[in-house]
Amino acid sequence: MGVLKRLSSSPPALLVCLVAGGLVGRFFPDLGAVAAVLGQVYLGVIGMAALPLLVVATFFGLRQTLALPQPGRRVLMIAALAMLLVAVCAGVGTLAGVLVQPGASVDRGTREYLGAMVQRAGGAAGDTEIALDATSDPNQDKALDPNWAADLVPDNFFRVLAEGKSLGILLCTIPFGLAFAALGKGRNTALTGVFETIYRALETIISRVNLFIPVLVFSMSAYFVAKTEPRTIAAMSSFVGWFLILALSLSAVAVAVIRRQCKLPVSQVLQALKAPALISLTSASTTASIPDTIEAMSSKLGFSRGIVELVTPMSSVFLRGGSALYYALVALFVANLYGRTLAPDELALTCAGAFLAAFASAGNNSAANVAYAGVVLAMLQLPAEAALALFIAVDLICEGPRNLLTLLCACLLSALVSRGLPSERVAAGEATAATAPKPVRFAFTRADLALGVGCCLVVAVLLVVLGIGVGMKTDAREPYRLAVPGPDNAGFSK
Helix, strand or coil: CHHHHHHHCCHHHHHHHHHHHHHHHHHCHHHHHHHHHHHHHHHHHHHHHHHHHHHHHHHHHHHHHHCCCCHHHHHHHHHHHHHHHHHHHHHHHHHHHHHHCCCCCCCHHHHHHHHHHHHHHHCCCCCCCCCCCCCCCCCCCHHHCCCHHHHHCCCCHHHHHHHCCHHHHHHHHHHHHHHHHHCCCCCCHHHHHHHHHHHHHHHHHHHHHHHHHHHHHHHHHHHHHHHCCHHHHHHCHHHHHHHHHHHHHHHHHHHHHHHHHHCCCHHHHHHHHHHHHHHHHHCCCCCCCHHHHHHHHHHHCCCCHHHHHHHHHHHCCCCCHHHHHHHHHHHHHHHHHCCCCCCHHHHHHHHHHHHHHHHHCCCCCHHHHHHCHHHHHHHCCCCCHHHHHHHHHHHHHHHHHHHHHHHHHHHHHHHHHCCCCCCCCCCHHHHHHHHCCCCCCCCCCHHHHHHHHHHHHHHHHHHHHHHHHHHHHHHHHHHHHHCCCCCCCCCCCC
16 A cells, blocks of 8 residues: 555656556557546545535535635635636636647648548538537537527436536535524534535545555556557647646746745655646546645645635536646637638627636536637637547546646645635644544652552462462362262262
8 A cells, every 4th residue: 555655646657657557558459448448437436425525525614614714705705716717827828829830730631631530520521519418419509499498407416416427516515504604602513513524435445446546647648659559749749748738837827926925845745746737637527636735735835724625626526727728729729720810809799708618617527628729719700620629639648638628727726715714724834733542641759669569579479379279179070070970889989
């Protein structure tokens, strides 16, 4: 277990697993396809534990936030800053797309190859209809559907919990959490104890499963290399490269602001955020890093635990800063790929569309998250089928940095909202002293020592006398006990 823990928290070890998986996928593609099963098992177990944890963490976060000074002001601040952070990411993606022009310098051969990919995905006509809700008719207008409100606000909490719809889970959790927080401490003590036990149990499950992240990295790398043609990666390199640069740059800015808020050295901030950052980079789930993020932001960096427990689970669903950056860059890439220059009003529409699509994609990951790029492309009257045909092929590369930026946006939001509250950071020495067993000290006077020695001597003498008495009694009974019936006797004799 200790070896797995060291490997899962070591970037060099994860890099070795990534390279090893790529080599297996390159030279043994059949094994690469089989390795994807390990990734699915990991995501299944994480989803099983992370979704209930999302509910319980939101309960505790709401209760502790409402107990803080000016709770209404802080909740409004959380909502306003969350929208601002998503808007900033969308704006940076749009502005950077205008400056770097991803896809504009693609040569003719690469354009033909990408066009063939679109044709293979959409059929001979190159037409693909994207249904963002798999249960609905793609030809039906969502706005005219009388049941659209039921999808937004579910009527059965256990159904959305069983289906794993994190957006519906949060929408059901918030009113129940508010009612739970409104109860007096004397009335919710028993329920609080139950939730606390469930909370710690789920944290333990996730922490144990995250120990197998090296296996996940190896399997997903092998699967990606086995299923993706190298020419596809090269054709999309301009988009992938600039997205990685922008996502990591914005992540660095977020870390700098967090460091300024907690007033700690950069090295200490990076060390505290290393575990959740590695989980976000290597895991396809935005909820897998919730326990480590709460621990890092509260106990290690000192921000209010109530704010962190409220912001972290909700941000994993709603605060899609990485997705907003991704959607804006996708729109600019597709526009350049089709040789279309966007006017200033269309650039503003791109930014607004990326902002709206980021919130519309709440609760979705991986391919479902990519599909919402079609919202922005449709607003610009660009072919939406390109979002699926081109970007799903390389989404496994973009998913880690996208989740990392979303995570750090949530951490930044917690740091800004916690301003003015007392620090909850636990020093390393204090944590060690709290967890280490306290030694028991005995103090004796001379009289106490003499009395103790006398008692020990009395006990020893009594034991000796008792042993002698037992021995003498045994010797007295020995003839009777050893007499056995002879061959000519019918019974025992004295």
